[in-house]
Amino acid sequence: MDTTDADQAAATELSRLLGPLRRAVLRATRNAADLPDLPEAQIELLRVLADGPLPAREAAARLRVAPSTVSNLVKTMRTAELVERRSRPDDARTVLLAATTTATDLLDRYDRASATALARGIGTLPPQEQTAIHAALPALTHLAAGLKGN
Template sequence: MDTATEFGRLIGPLRRAILRTRRTADLPDLPEAQIELLRTLAEAGPLSPRQAADRLRLAPSTISNLVRTMTTAGLVEREPSTTDLRTVRLAASPTALEMLDAYDRTSTAALHRALADLTPNSREAIEHALPALAELLTVLETD
Protein backbone atom coordinates (compact mmCIF):
# COMPACT_ATOMS: atom_id res chain seq x y z
CA MET A 1 0.00 0.00 0.00
CA ASP A 2 1.30 3.44 -0.94
CA THR A 3 0.45 5.83 1.91
CA ALA A 4 0.47 8.94 -0.27
CA THR A 5 -1.92 7.42 -2.80
CA GLU A 6 -4.34 6.09 -0.20
CA PHE A 7 -4.27 9.29 1.82
CA GLY A 8 -4.83 11.36 -1.32
CA ARG A 9 -7.84 9.23 -2.24
CA LEU A 10 -9.39 9.76 1.21
CA ILE A 11 -8.99 13.52 1.49
CA GLY A 12 -11.67 14.51 -1.03
CA PRO A 13 -14.38 12.13 0.22
CA LEU A 14 -13.67 13.08 3.85
CA ARG A 15 -13.94 16.78 3.04
CA ARG A 16 -17.17 16.27 1.08
CA ALA A 17 -18.67 14.20 3.90
CA ILE A 18 -18.00 17.03 6.33
CA LEU A 19 -19.36 19.61 3.89
CA ARG A 20 -22.58 17.58 3.58
CA THR A 21 -23.20 18.13 7.30
CA ARG A 22 -23.63 21.85 6.55
CA ARG A 23 -26.31 21.12 3.98
CA THR A 24 -28.23 18.83 6.33
CA ALA A 25 -28.19 21.65 8.91
CA ASP A 26 -29.60 24.11 6.32
CA LEU A 27 -26.47 26.26 6.45
CA PRO A 28 -25.53 28.32 3.40
CA ASP A 29 -23.43 26.41 0.91
CA LEU A 30 -20.46 28.72 0.41
CA PRO A 31 -17.60 27.78 -1.91
CA GLU A 32 -14.53 26.55 -0.04
CA ALA A 33 -12.47 29.54 -1.27
CA GLN A 34 -14.91 31.92 0.43
CA ILE A 35 -14.79 29.93 3.65
CA GLU A 36 -10.99 29.94 3.61
CA LEU A 37 -10.94 33.72 3.14
CA LEU A 38 -13.44 34.19 5.97
CA ARG A 39 -11.39 31.93 8.27
CA THR A 40 -8.24 33.87 7.45
CA LEU A 41 -9.94 37.19 8.15
CA ALA A 42 -11.50 35.87 11.35
CA GLU A 43 -8.18 34.56 12.65
CA ALA A 44 -5.84 37.34 11.49
CA GLY A 45 -8.09 40.34 11.90
CA PRO A 46 -8.40 43.00 9.22
CA LEU A 47 -5.99 42.41 6.32
CA SER A 48 -5.23 44.19 3.11
CA PRO A 49 -6.24 42.31 -0.04
CA ARG A 50 -2.53 41.69 -0.73
CA GLN A 51 -2.00 40.20 2.75
CA ALA A 52 -5.04 37.96 2.29
CA ALA A 53 -3.75 36.81 -1.10
CA ASP A 54 -0.32 36.06 0.37
CA ARG A 55 -1.73 34.11 3.32
CA LEU A 56 -3.99 32.02 1.10
CA ARG A 57 -1.45 31.72 -1.71
CA LEU A 58 -3.95 33.07 -4.22
CA ALA A 59 -3.60 35.61 -6.98
CA PRO A 60 -4.65 39.15 -6.00
CA SER A 61 -7.23 39.06 -8.80
CA THR A 62 -8.79 35.97 -7.21
CA ILE A 63 -9.04 37.76 -3.86
CA SER A 64 -10.54 40.76 -5.61
CA ASN A 65 -13.24 38.59 -7.21
CA LEU A 66 -13.96 36.82 -3.91
CA VAL A 67 -14.18 40.11 -2.02
CA ARG A 68 -16.53 41.63 -4.61
CA THR A 69 -18.93 38.70 -4.32
CA MET A 70 -18.62 38.42 -0.55
CA THR A 71 -19.07 42.16 0.05
CA THR A 72 -22.31 42.06 -1.94
CA ALA A 73 -23.45 39.09 0.18
CA GLY A 74 -22.63 40.95 3.40
CA LEU A 75 -19.85 38.55 4.41
CA VAL A 76 -16.83 40.83 4.05
CA GLU A 77 -16.52 44.43 5.14
CA ARG A 78 -14.12 46.81 3.40
CA GLU A 79 -12.65 49.49 5.64
CA PRO A 80 -10.37 52.31 4.44
CA SER A 81 -6.82 51.89 5.71
CA THR A 82 -5.88 54.36 8.43
CA THR A 83 -2.33 54.62 7.07
CA ASP A 84 -2.84 54.59 3.29
CA LEU A 85 -6.08 55.96 1.89
CA ARG A 86 -5.46 54.17 -1.43
CA THR A 87 -5.94 50.75 0.19
CA VAL A 88 -8.62 49.00 2.17
CA ARG A 89 -8.63 46.53 5.01
CA LEU A 90 -10.85 43.47 4.78
CA ALA A 91 -12.72 42.04 7.74
CA ALA A 92 -15.23 39.23 8.19
CA SER A 93 -18.66 40.67 8.94
CA PRO A 94 -20.55 39.72 12.12
CA THR A 95 -22.88 37.66 9.90
CA ALA A 96 -19.90 35.77 8.46
CA LEU A 97 -18.45 35.14 11.93
CA GLU A 98 -21.79 33.71 13.09
CA MET A 99 -21.92 31.51 9.98
CA LEU A 100 -18.39 30.20 10.57
CA ASP A 101 -19.31 29.41 14.17
CA ALA A 102 -22.40 27.51 12.99
CA TYR A 103 -20.31 25.61 10.41
CA ASP A 104 -17.78 24.66 13.07
CA ARG A 105 -20.43 23.55 15.59
CA THR A 106 -22.19 21.47 12.94
CA SER A 107 -19.00 19.86 11.61
CA THR A 108 -17.64 19.21 15.10
CA ALA A 109 -20.88 17.56 16.20
CA ALA A 110 -20.88 15.33 13.11
CA LEU A 111 -17.25 14.36 13.71
CA HIS A 112 -17.96 13.61 17.38
CA ARG A 113 -20.79 11.28 16.34
CA ALA A 114 -18.66 9.57 13.70
CA LEU A 115 -15.67 9.16 16.03
CA ALA A 116 -17.94 7.69 18.70
CA ASP A 117 -18.94 4.96 16.22
CA LEU A 118 -15.32 3.91 15.66
CA THR A 119 -13.48 1.33 17.68
CA PRO A 120 -11.37 2.71 20.54
CA ASN A 121 -8.22 1.70 18.63
CA SER A 122 -9.31 3.66 15.56
CA ARG A 123 -10.17 6.74 17.64
CA GLU A 124 -6.78 6.53 19.34
CA ALA A 125 -4.98 6.14 16.00
CA ILE A 126 -6.70 9.27 14.67
CA GLU A 127 -5.86 11.19 17.83
CA HIS A 128 -2.19 10.17 17.56
CA ALA A 129 -2.13 11.07 13.85
CA LEU A 130 -3.27 14.68 14.38
CA PRO A 131 0.22 16.13 15.11
CA ALA A 132 1.64 14.32 12.07
CA LEU A 133 -1.19 15.65 9.89
CA ALA A 134 -0.52 19.18 11.12
CA GLU A 135 3.16 18.71 10.27
CA LEU A 136 2.23 17.35 6.84
CA LEU A 137 0.12 20.44 6.19
CA THR A 138 3.04 22.67 7.12
CA VAL A 139 5.36 20.79 4.78
CA LEU A 140 2.86 20.91 1.92
CA GLU A 141 2.30 24.64 2.41
CA THR A 142 6.04 25.26 2.44
CA ASP A 143 6.64 23.48 -0.88
Template structure:
Protein backbone atom coordinates in the same frame (compact mmCIF):
# COMPACT_ATOMS: atom_id res chain seq x y z
CA UNK B 1 -1.39 2.44 -3.74
CA UNK B 2 1.24 4.44 -1.86
CA UNK B 3 0.49 6.64 1.18
CA UNK B 4 0.81 9.95 -0.67
CA UNK B 5 -1.55 8.88 -3.45
CA UNK B 6 -4.12 7.47 -1.04
CA UNK B 7 -4.03 10.57 1.18
CA UNK B 8 -4.32 12.85 -1.84
CA UNK B 9 -7.28 10.83 -3.10
CA UNK B 10 -9.09 11.00 0.27
CA UNK B 11 -8.58 14.67 1.22
CA UNK B 12 -11.09 16.22 -1.20
CA UNK B 13 -13.89 13.75 -0.47
CA UNK B 14 -13.26 14.11 3.28
CA UNK B 15 -13.51 17.93 3.12
CA UNK B 16 -16.66 17.75 1.01
CA UNK B 17 -18.26 15.11 3.28
CA UNK B 18 -17.62 17.23 6.38
CA UNK B 19 -19.08 20.32 4.68
CA UNK B 20 -22.15 18.42 3.44
CA UNK B 21 -22.82 16.88 6.84
CA UNK B 22 -22.30 20.23 8.57
CA UNK B 23 -24.66 22.08 6.22
CA UNK B 24 -27.38 19.47 6.41
CA UNK B 25 -27.19 19.14 10.22
CA UNK B 26 -28.21 22.78 10.71
CA UNK B 27 -29.55 23.89 7.36
CA UNK B 28 -26.56 26.19 6.94
CA UNK B 29 -26.09 28.07 3.66
CA UNK B 30 -24.03 26.48 0.94
CA UNK B 31 -20.83 28.49 1.37
CA UNK B 32 -18.01 27.21 -0.80
CA UNK B 33 -14.94 26.01 1.05
CA UNK B 34 -12.90 28.86 -0.44
CA UNK B 35 -15.22 31.43 1.16
CA UNK B 36 -15.01 29.67 4.51
CA UNK B 37 -11.20 29.65 4.32
CA UNK B 38 -11.13 33.35 3.51
CA UNK B 39 -13.49 34.10 6.40
CA UNK B 40 -11.22 32.11 8.74
CA UNK B 41 -8.24 34.17 7.66
CA UNK B 42 -10.11 37.46 8.03
CA UNK B 43 -11.44 36.45 11.45
CA UNK B 44 -7.84 36.62 12.69
CA UNK B 45 -7.65 40.29 11.70
CA UNK B 46 -8.00 42.64 8.72
CA UNK B 47 -5.99 41.74 5.63
CA UNK B 48 -5.27 43.37 2.34
CA UNK B 49 -6.32 41.31 -0.68
CA UNK B 50 -2.66 40.60 -1.37
CA UNK B 51 -2.00 39.46 2.20
CA UNK B 52 -5.11 37.26 2.10
CA UNK B 53 -3.90 35.67 -1.15
CA UNK B 54 -0.48 35.00 0.38
CA UNK B 55 -2.00 33.56 3.55
CA UNK B 56 -4.22 31.19 1.59
CA UNK B 57 -1.67 30.42 -1.11
CA UNK B 58 -3.81 31.55 -4.03
CA UNK B 59 -3.59 34.25 -6.67
CA UNK B 60 -4.71 37.79 -5.79
CA UNK B 61 -7.28 37.62 -8.58
CA UNK B 62 -8.86 34.65 -6.81
CA UNK B 63 -9.30 36.76 -3.69
CA UNK B 64 -10.76 39.61 -5.77
CA UNK B 65 -13.35 37.26 -7.27
CA UNK B 66 -14.22 35.82 -3.87
CA UNK B 67 -14.52 39.28 -2.33
CA UNK B 68 -16.94 40.45 -5.06
CA UNK B 69 -19.25 37.52 -4.36
CA UNK B 70 -18.87 37.70 -0.59
CA UNK B 71 -19.35 41.47 -0.46
CA UNK B 72 -22.59 41.14 -2.42
CA UNK B 73 -23.72 38.48 0.08
CA UNK B 74 -22.88 40.74 3.03
CA UNK B 75 -20.05 38.53 4.28
CA UNK B 76 -17.02 40.78 3.71
CA UNK B 77 -16.39 44.47 4.21
CA UNK B 78 -13.90 46.25 1.97
CA UNK B 79 -12.56 49.45 3.57
CA UNK B 80 -9.68 51.86 3.34
CA UNK B 81 -6.84 51.15 5.73
CA UNK B 82 -6.82 53.65 8.60
CA UNK B 83 -3.14 54.51 8.07
CA UNK B 84 -3.18 54.63 4.25
CA UNK B 85 -6.36 55.56 2.39
CA UNK B 86 -4.91 54.11 -0.84
CA UNK B 87 -4.79 50.64 0.69
CA UNK B 88 -7.82 48.41 1.01
CA UNK B 89 -8.37 46.01 3.89
CA UNK B 90 -10.85 43.19 4.11
CA UNK B 91 -12.80 42.34 7.26
CA UNK B 92 -15.55 39.83 7.90
CA UNK B 93 -19.01 41.20 8.59
CA UNK B 94 -20.59 40.46 11.98
CA UNK B 95 -23.04 38.09 10.29
CA UNK B 96 -20.13 36.28 8.61
CA UNK B 97 -18.40 35.81 11.96
CA UNK B 98 -21.61 34.41 13.42
CA UNK B 99 -22.01 32.08 10.44
CA UNK B 100 -18.39 30.93 10.72
CA UNK B 101 -18.89 30.23 14.43
CA UNK B 102 -21.97 28.14 13.60
CA UNK B 103 -20.06 26.22 10.91
CA UNK B 104 -17.24 25.51 13.38
CA UNK B 105 -19.54 24.40 16.20
CA UNK B 106 -21.67 22.19 13.98
CA UNK B 107 -18.69 20.78 12.11
CA UNK B 108 -17.03 19.79 15.40
CA UNK B 109 -20.26 18.17 16.60
CA UNK B 110 -20.77 16.28 13.32
CA UNK B 111 -17.19 15.03 13.34
CA UNK B 112 -17.39 14.04 17.03
CA UNK B 113 -20.54 12.05 16.33
CA UNK B 114 -18.95 10.28 13.34
CA UNK B 115 -15.76 9.56 15.29
CA UNK B 116 -17.80 8.15 18.18
CA UNK B 117 -19.34 5.64 15.75
CA UNK B 118 -15.92 4.29 14.78
CA UNK B 119 -14.31 1.32 16.54
CA UNK B 120 -12.07 2.26 19.48
CA UNK B 121 -8.89 1.27 17.62
CA UNK B 122 -9.79 3.52 14.69
CA UNK B 123 -10.55 6.43 17.04
CA UNK B 124 -7.18 5.94 18.73
CA UNK B 125 -5.38 5.79 15.37
CA UNK B 126 -7.15 8.94 14.22
CA UNK B 127 -6.20 10.79 17.40
CA UNK B 128 -2.58 9.62 17.11
CA UNK B 129 -2.45 10.85 13.50
CA UNK B 130 -3.39 14.47 14.33
CA UNK B 131 0.14 15.65 15.22
CA UNK B 132 1.48 13.96 12.08
CA UNK B 133 -1.16 15.68 9.92
CA UNK B 134 -0.29 19.03 11.55
CA UNK B 135 3.37 18.39 10.75
CA UNK B 136 2.43 17.57 7.14
CA UNK B 137 0.53 20.87 6.85
CA UNK B 138 3.55 22.73 8.23
CA UNK B 139 5.92 20.96 5.84
CA UNK B 140 3.72 21.74 2.84
CA UNK B 141 3.26 25.37 3.93
CA UNK B 142 7.00 25.88 4.34
CA UNK B 143 7.81 24.53 0.89
CA UNK B 144 7.96 28.14 -0.29
CA UNK B 145 6.15 27.53 -3.57
CA UNK B 146 4.28 30.42 -5.12
CA UNK B 147 0.65 29.89 -6.00
CA UNK B 148 0.06 28.77 -9.55
CA UNK B 149 -1.36 31.78 -11.43
CA UNK B 150 -3.82 29.46 -13.17
CA UNK B 151 -5.61 28.92 -9.85
CA UNK B 152 -8.82 30.82 -9.59
CA UNK B 153 -11.88 30.83 -7.37
CA UNK B 154 -13.71 28.32 -9.58
CA UNK B 155 -10.95 25.68 -9.50
CA UNK B 156 -10.25 26.33 -5.83
CA UNK B 157 -13.91 26.05 -4.87
CA UNK B 158 -14.26 22.83 -6.82
CA UNK B 159 -11.20 21.39 -5.12
CA UNK B 160 -9.27 21.08 -8.38
CA UNK B 161 -6.75 23.84 -7.77
CA UNK B 162 -6.06 23.25 -4.09
CA UNK B 163 -2.64 23.02 -2.66
Protein backbone atom coordinates in the same frame (compact mmCIF):
# COMPACT_ATOMS: atom_id res chain seq x y z
CA MET C 1 14.87 12.20 3.10
CA ASP C 2 13.97 9.49 0.64
CA THR C 3 10.44 8.18 0.49
CA THR C 4 9.77 4.48 0.78
CA ASP C 5 7.23 2.49 -1.18
CA ALA C 6 5.07 2.46 1.97
CA ASP C 7 5.32 6.27 2.20
CA GLN C 8 4.33 6.58 -1.46
CA ALA C 9 1.38 4.21 -1.00
CA ALA C 10 0.22 6.10 2.10
CA ALA C 11 0.57 9.43 0.28
CA THR C 12 -1.46 8.16 -2.67
CA GLU C 13 -4.22 6.86 -0.41
CA LEU C 14 -4.28 10.05 1.68
CA SER C 15 -4.39 12.18 -1.45
CA ARG C 16 -7.37 10.21 -2.77
CA LEU C 17 -9.16 10.42 0.58
CA LEU C 18 -8.74 14.12 1.40
CA GLY C 19 -11.16 15.55 -1.18
CA PRO C 20 -14.03 13.17 -0.44
CA LEU C 21 -13.45 13.51 3.32
CA ARG C 22 -13.44 17.32 3.12
CA ARG C 23 -16.65 17.33 1.05
CA ALA C 24 -18.34 14.83 3.39
CA VAL C 25 -17.49 16.92 6.43
CA LEU C 26 -18.73 20.09 4.75
CA ARG C 27 -21.98 18.39 3.67
CA ALA C 28 -22.56 16.95 7.16
CA THR C 29 -21.79 20.34 8.70
CA ARG C 30 -24.24 22.19 6.46
CA ASN C 31 -26.97 19.63 7.03
CA ALA C 32 -26.50 19.47 10.80
CA ALA C 33 -26.78 23.22 11.34
CA ASP C 34 -28.89 24.26 8.34
CA LEU C 35 -26.01 26.41 7.10
CA PRO C 36 -25.81 28.10 3.72
CA ASP C 37 -23.93 26.41 0.91
CA LEU C 38 -20.79 28.54 0.98
CA PRO C 39 -18.07 27.38 -1.39
CA GLU C 40 -14.94 26.15 0.32
CA ALA C 41 -12.92 29.03 -1.19
CA GLN C 42 -15.19 31.55 0.56
CA ILE C 43 -14.82 29.72 3.87
CA GLU C 44 -11.03 29.74 3.47
CA LEU C 45 -11.02 33.49 2.80
CA LEU C 46 -13.21 34.07 5.85
CA ARG C 47 -10.76 32.05 7.95
CA VAL C 48 -7.92 34.31 6.79
CA LEU C 49 -9.93 37.47 7.46
CA ALA C 50 -11.15 36.25 10.85
CA ASP C 51 -7.71 37.12 12.25
CA GLY C 52 -8.24 40.75 11.26
CA PRO C 53 -8.53 43.02 8.21
CA LEU C 54 -5.96 42.55 5.43
CA PRO C 55 -5.11 44.08 2.09
CA ALA C 56 -6.36 41.89 -0.76
CA ARG C 57 -2.80 41.06 -1.85
CA GLU C 58 -1.94 39.81 1.64
CA ALA C 59 -5.09 37.67 1.76
CA ALA C 60 -4.16 36.23 -1.65
CA ALA C 61 -0.63 35.49 -0.45
CA ARG C 62 -1.90 33.70 2.66
CA LEU C 63 -4.29 31.63 0.57
CA ARG C 64 -1.61 31.07 -2.06
CA VAL C 65 -3.91 32.21 -4.87
CA ALA C 66 -3.81 35.00 -7.42
CA PRO C 67 -5.06 38.43 -6.29
CA SER C 68 -7.70 38.22 -9.04
CA THR C 69 -9.10 35.10 -7.34
CA VAL C 70 -9.54 37.04 -4.10
CA SER C 71 -11.06 39.93 -6.03
CA ASN C 72 -13.66 37.61 -7.58
CA LEU C 73 -14.45 36.04 -4.20
CA VAL C 74 -14.83 39.47 -2.60
CA LYS C 75 -17.33 40.61 -5.23
CA THR C 76 -19.62 37.70 -4.43
CA MET C 77 -19.02 37.88 -0.70
CA ARG C 78 -19.72 41.61 -0.50
CA THR C 79 -23.08 41.02 -2.16
CA ALA C 80 -23.81 38.38 0.50
CA GLU C 81 -22.63 40.83 3.20
CA LEU C 82 -19.82 38.53 4.31
CA VAL C 83 -16.89 40.81 3.48
CA GLU C 84 -16.52 44.55 3.66
CA ARG C 85 -13.90 46.95 2.42
CA ARG C 86 -12.40 49.39 4.90
CA SER C 87 -9.88 52.17 4.61
CA ARG C 88 -6.70 51.65 6.56
CA PRO C 89 -6.80 53.94 9.62
CA ASP C 90 -3.31 55.37 8.96
CA ASP C 91 -3.61 55.51 5.15
CA ALA C 92 -7.03 56.13 3.59
CA ARG C 93 -5.66 55.13 0.16
CA THR C 94 -5.14 51.54 1.30
CA VAL C 95 -8.20 49.31 1.31
CA LEU C 96 -8.47 46.42 3.74
CA LEU C 97 -10.79 43.44 3.50
CA ALA C 98 -12.63 42.47 6.66
CA ALA C 99 -15.04 39.72 7.58
CA THR C 100 -18.40 41.13 8.68
CA THR C 101 -20.01 40.22 11.99
CA THR C 102 -22.44 38.09 10.01
CA ALA C 103 -19.51 36.22 8.46
CA THR C 104 -17.67 35.62 11.75
CA ASP C 105 -20.89 34.36 13.34
CA LEU C 106 -21.43 32.06 10.35
CA LEU C 107 -17.85 30.80 10.56
CA ASP C 108 -18.30 30.06 14.27
CA ARG C 109 -21.47 28.10 13.45
CA TYR C 110 -19.60 26.16 10.73
CA ASP C 111 -16.79 25.34 13.16
CA ARG C 112 -19.12 24.17 15.93
CA ALA C 113 -21.25 22.11 13.55
CA SER C 114 -18.17 20.63 11.88
CA ALA C 115 -16.66 19.60 15.22
CA THR C 116 -19.98 18.05 16.26
CA ALA C 117 -20.36 16.17 12.97
CA LEU C 118 -16.81 14.86 13.14
CA ALA C 119 -17.16 13.86 16.80
CA ARG C 120 -20.32 11.92 15.94
CA GLY C 121 -18.58 10.23 13.03
CA ILE C 122 -15.54 9.33 15.11
CA GLY C 123 -17.86 8.02 17.82
CA THR C 124 -19.33 5.49 15.39
CA LEU C 125 -15.93 3.92 14.69
CA PRO C 126 -14.57 0.92 16.55
CA PRO C 127 -12.40 1.91 19.56
CA GLN C 128 -9.12 0.98 17.85
CA GLU C 129 -9.93 3.24 14.89
CA GLN C 130 -10.87 6.08 17.25
CA THR C 131 -7.51 5.63 18.96
CA ALA C 132 -5.74 5.63 15.59
CA ILE C 133 -7.40 8.93 14.63
CA HIS C 134 -6.45 10.52 17.96
CA ALA C 135 -2.87 9.28 17.57
CA ALA C 136 -2.63 10.57 13.97
CA LEU C 137 -3.62 14.17 14.78
CA PRO C 138 -0.13 15.41 15.78
CA ALA C 139 1.39 13.86 12.66
CA LEU C 140 -1.31 15.39 10.44
CA THR C 141 -0.72 18.78 12.09
CA HIS C 142 3.02 18.51 11.34
CA LEU C 143 2.28 17.36 7.79
CA ALA C 144 0.03 20.39 7.20
CA ALA C 145 2.68 22.73 8.60
CA GLY C 146 5.36 21.13 6.42
CA LEU C 147 3.27 21.43 3.28
CA LYS C 148 2.60 25.14 3.88
CA GLY C 149 6.18 25.86 2.92
CA ASN C 150 5.80 24.21 -0.48
